Amino acid sequence: MGKALIIGCGAVASVAIHKCCQNSAVFDEICIASRTKSKCDALKAKLEKTTKTKIKTAQVDADNVEDLISLINDFKPDLVMNLALPYQDLTIMDACLATKTNYMDTANYEPLDTAKFEYKWQWAYRKRFEEAGITALLGSGFDPGVTGVFSAYAMKHYFDEIEYIDILDCNAGDHGYPFATNFNPEINIREVSAKGSYWEDGKWVETEPMEIKRVYDFPEVGKKDMYLLHHEEIESLALNIKGIKRIRFFMTFGQSYLTHLKCLENVGMTSIVPIDFEGKKIVPLQFLKAVLPDPASLGPRTKGKTNIGCIFKGKKGGVEKTYYVYNVCTHEECFAEVGSQAVAYTTGVPAMIGAMMLLTKTWNKAGVFNIEEFDPDPFMDALNKWGLPWQENFNPELVD
Amino acid sequence: MGKALIIGCGAVASVAIHKCCQNSAVFDEICIASRTKSKCDALKAKLEKTTKTKIKTAQVDADNVEDLISLINDFKPDLVMNLALPYQDLTIMDACLATKTNYMDTANYEPLDTAKFEYKWQWAYRKRFEEAGITALLGSGFDPGVTGVFSAYAMKHYFDEIEYIDILDCNAGDHGYPFATNFNPEINIREVSAKGSYWEDGKWVETEPMEIKRVYDFPEVGKKDMYLLHHEEIESLALNIKGIKRIRFFMTFGQSYLTHLKCLENVGMTSIVPIDFEGKKIVPLQFLKAVLPDPASLGPRTKGKTNIGCIFKGKKGGVEKTYYVYNVCTHEECFAEVGSQAVAYTTGVPAMIGAMMLLTKTWNKAGVFNIEEFDPDPFMDALNKWGLPWQENFNPELVD
16 A cells, blocks of 8 residues: 655664554555664564565665655655654654655654753644645654544543543553663653643643652552653643643652662762763763663563553533543563563554554645544554554543 | 881871871881872871871882881881781781781781681781780771770679670761762672671571661660671670670661662672673773762761760679760761761771880780780770770660
8 A cells, every 4th residue: 555664673663663564455565764774674584574565674864864865765655654763853854845755753853952852843844744745743652642542532522622631651561670771761860850740721830850649540550659740742732632721641650760760860870971980981871771781671571561541531511521541551462472562562553553544544634743633533443453452431530 | 115017098097197196105107108109108298297206108019928028127117007908917917927027907807709707817827926926916996996995894894794795886977978988889888788697605697688677876876777797806706705695796877878779789880790881891880989979088078976886784793784885986076187087087096006005015915816805994095095085884775
C-alpha cells in the first residue's frame, strides 16, 4: 500500500519497525535510516526473512536538511516516520515540506539548549503543511499519542464535555538492579528534578519538583506512588478538549529509585559540568552512565507490567460521569515478541499505527495536527489488533 | 630532652607536629619526613617561628627499609613516630631494629592485599625489640590508644576485674554537605561494609555488616545511632584486661550518610575494579573521590562535637560497679588551634603524648607493647594538659 522512510534505529524505532514488518499489507516497503547504518543493517538482517515488507537501509544525518532531502528524493516514501531524537523534528519537517512528503513523530521538538518542550515550534508549520497539501501527525507514541486518542474517543462516545483529565503512567517493571535507568539517565534526572505543572482554569499551574504525590491502585498492578509531572500532551489537549477545566499527568516512581537519584545528585554524580580527572575533562553524568547497566541490557531482565491510561470526568446529557480507559502491558511478553520491553513497546506500536492511519489515508487532511484532532475509532481498533488492547471502567477510583 | 623523627605529613601527623612544637621542653628537635617533602617544608614554614623546637624536613620512601635506615642514621632520633599509612608499620619497625631506635605508631599493620588488620605481624617483633633493648609502642592514637589507657586506668584504680567494656566512638560533626567523607572514602566504605565482630567468652563473635545497632545518649552530644564494628584494640584488650568477658566497639553513623554510601555502592561507584571509559581505565571509586569534596576542605566547615570513651562494668571488692570515662572535643576549637578538625585532633594529640612518654623515659621497657601495658596515670594527666580532658561518670547509661 505504501512506502515509509523510518528515521532512527533505537529501541522505540526497533519496535515500530518490527510492527511495520508484521503489517506488510500496509507497509510494502520501508527504509531504515540512521546516523549509524550498521545498526539499520543488523535490524534488516534480523527481520527480512520474517516479512513480505521490503527493507532498505541508509545512512543519514538528521540534523542536515539537504542530506534528508536527498534521501527522500532517492527513496520516494509516502511518509517519513521520525523516530529519532526530538531535537531533529524541525529539520525533518523542513525536508518533508521541500519534498511534499507526509510526516509523523512521537515527541515534540525541544531545542537542545533550553531543555523546554513546547509545541509552538511545530505548530508554526501549520500553514505551510496545509498549503503543501501534506499531513504532519505530531506525537503518535503512547503519551503523547494513545492518551490523545483515548481523549478523543471519550469525547466522541461518552461525553458532551470533559472537565477533568488525569493521565496515569505506571511502570511496575523490575529489572532486578538496585538502580538502573530505562534510557539516558540525564533524561530521567531531568524528569524528577524539573518543576511540575498542570493545566487548570485556562492556565498553567507550576509545582515544585515532585511536590504532588498520590497513591493509586492500578488495575492488574496494585498500589503505587505516583508524582505529578509536566507532560507535553497537556498543552494540546487543553486546546482540543471542549469544556476542559483541569489536566494533570502522573508518573509512578519507586522510593528506592528516587533515593538513589537524589543521592547521586547530592554527591555531584549527575552534574553535566566537567571535572578534571587525571588530566582529562570528564562529565560526571557521562561517567555515571558508563558505570550503570546499559539500558539495552535491561530488556531481557525486566519483569512485571505497565499500566498507562486516562481518567475522565465530565458530563453527558447534563449528568456527571467518569470513565477510565487504559492499557496493561507485560514486559516479558513484549520482549519475547519484539526484543524490547514494555516502555519501548508502548511507544513503538502507536508509531506504527499512526503511520498506518496516514498510509491508508484513513486519516487524510492537510496541515499539522495533534493526534486527538483525528477520528479515534480506527486507531482504537488498531490498538486492540496490534498489541495494545485497552480496557474500560465507568466507575474508577478517582485521584484527589 | 629528645629528638623525634616523624614519618608522615597528613592530617593526623600535622596535629601531632603542632603539639610537639607546643611541647618544646620535651621535643628539642623533630624531623618531618614524607614521600612529598614540599608538604613537610610547608608545615615547617608555618610552625618554626612559633616554637623553640628545631624542625628539619626530609624526603623518605617509607616502604624502603634501606632508605629509612639511612635517614635514621643521618638524623639520629631517640624515637621514630610512625604517622604514615599502616601498610608501612613493618618496614619502619625493621629500620628501628637495625638502628636500635625506639618506635611508636597509631594504627596496627595491615597487609595491602588482605584488608585485614591484626596485631600478629607486629607482635612477632617482641623478642627482637626486647633483645635490642628498645621499645615499640603500638597504637597511640585515640582508638586504639586513649581507649587502652582508659582501660588500664579503670583497672588500676576502680576494679579488681573488668568483665565488660563497650567502646563508644561518636562523631556528631556536621560539615554542611549532604555527603562527604572525613578521609579516603574507600576506608569509610570498608568500615560499613565489613562484617562486625566482638569478643565474648574467649572468642570472636562475627556479625553481619551493621547488624547490631544501638541508640546512645552521649553526654554533651545527645542521642545518636551507633553500630557495632570490628576495631583493632579489642584484640589486645582481650589479652591484657583481667577477667574480661566481652568487649564491643560502637561507632555512630547518621542515616543519611549510610543511605548515600549504600546508593553509591549499589550503582557501582565504590567499586575498585577499573572500567573502560573513553579509552581510559578508570576505577569508579577514584572518580567518586574526585567528585566528592576534598576531605582537607572539611576542616574549616565542620561544626559540632566528638565524644569517645569507654564504659566498664566489673567488680571491686566483690561489688559490681560501672564506670564511664570519655573525652568531648569540639571541631571548631580543634580547627582554630591546629588547623584540623576533631577527628584528626583526637588521634594526633595522643600520638604526641605517647612519644612524650617514651622520650621522657616515663615509659621505659624493652619490647613491643600495646598502650594498656604501661602505667596509665602520667598519660591520663597529659591528656588533661594537652587538649583532651576527660570526664568520669560512675552511674552511666549502659548499652544493651
